[in-house]
Amino acid sequence: MKPLAGVRIADFTLHAAGPFCTHILSQLGAECIKVESAARPDIFRKPHPVYGRMGPASFDQVASNKLSVRINLKDAKGIALARKLVGVSDLVCESFRPGVMERLGLGYAALAALKPSVVMVSVSSSGQSGPDSHFAGYAPLFGAWGALGYLTGYEDGPPVEMRHVMDHSVGMNAAMAAVAAVYRLRRTGRGGHVDVSAREVACSLVGEALLFAAAGGSPARIGNDHLRMAPHGVFRTREVDRWLTIAVRSDDEWRSLAKLIGAPHLLADPRFQTAASRHQHRRPLYGEIEHWTMSCEAGEAERMLQAAGIAAHVSCNMEDIAHDRHLRARGTVVDVEDTTGRSRAALKAPIRFSRSEVGMARGTPRLGEDEDYVFSELLGLSHAERDSLIEQRVIY
DSSP, X not given: OOTTTTOEEEEEOOTXXXXXXXXXXXXXXXXXXXXXXXXXXXXXXXXXXXXXEEEOHHHHHHHTTOEEEEOOXXXXXXXXXXXXXXXXXXXXXXXXXXXXHHHHTOSHHHHHHHOTTOEEXXXXXXXXXXXXXXXXXXXXXXXXXXXXXHHSSOTTSOOOXXXXXXXXXXXXXXXXXXXXXXXXXXXXXXXXXXXXXXXXXXXXXOTHXXXXXXXXXXXXXXXXXXXXXXXXXXXEOSXXXXXXXXXXXXXXXXXXXXXXXXXTHXXXXXXXXXXXXXXXXXHHHHHHHHHHHTTSOHHHHXXXXXXXXXXXXXXXXXXXXXXXXXXXXXXXXXEEEOTTSOEEEEEOOSOOOSSSOOXXXXXXXXXXXXXXXXXXXXXXXXXXXXXXXXXXXXXO
């Protein structure tokens, strides 16, 4: 049995951050019922040519393992049907702009009046309150707001704000908060409203840079460098666009590296005698190291360095991940069906329990695929009632 078996989620989330939260919870065992409509499907469900196929790739990565129903939230009867779904659920998750759920009649106060034990998780760019709560946002902006972009990049270049995995970081934080709220629910019978701000999640990740700034320092972009360690970077190899990451922490590791790459003269060079001196003269040092890595295949160099006790690894691309024997052996990379019925690789939740299972039991659901179970079995609608709601485009 999975840890969250018996927990049911009414999932009104959209895009990536909120859906990744419920995706993780579903892999932990929660029954997740995703609410969409043909008039307003999740924007990520839209098929587009990417990764060598025509399909909703962005949607696939956060929708596997979920159930799908259609409810038209622009119709009063659709809102009534949504409220009925909330009535048989433990968690309600949403990621609209603040105020949208209230205008729909599905805000926390309204749902708590319907079911006092309900837990609502709201994911938004800047939170449910405060002067910027109305701000629209998506992942690159989260990195900008939280200073992650300013800290990322090279010292002679601009901030790098377009590639942070903020949606997934926000989703993970929201999932953790949801589990805590469910624990309190089980312990006390009390529900509650969980407010997750993507902007604040980003701020929480700046870590020691904030401490440095508070002490009077000026944190800056340092690329692949480290504040103290050297060598510490990414180096070219003999293969085109195949890179090797190396990090040397101690003097013993440094001596092992110098011997391995056939450069004992570096050990006698006064510029490289201490960690502080190596860091100060890291640019010429990196040239010496890359002279060796350029003569090797990335995988071969990785194996030699690891055997010598040096932290090093190929900078993996997505093909590496999909076929990684270690990740496959641990069940992290699994094969599931997409909406076309074809098999595809997917990443399971990065969590293991000694006495529970975690993971995906199914692939991406087709829109409305699970309405027989949800509307008939859970909500008790008759065939005639369902047919009428379909005719009225309430179930649409």
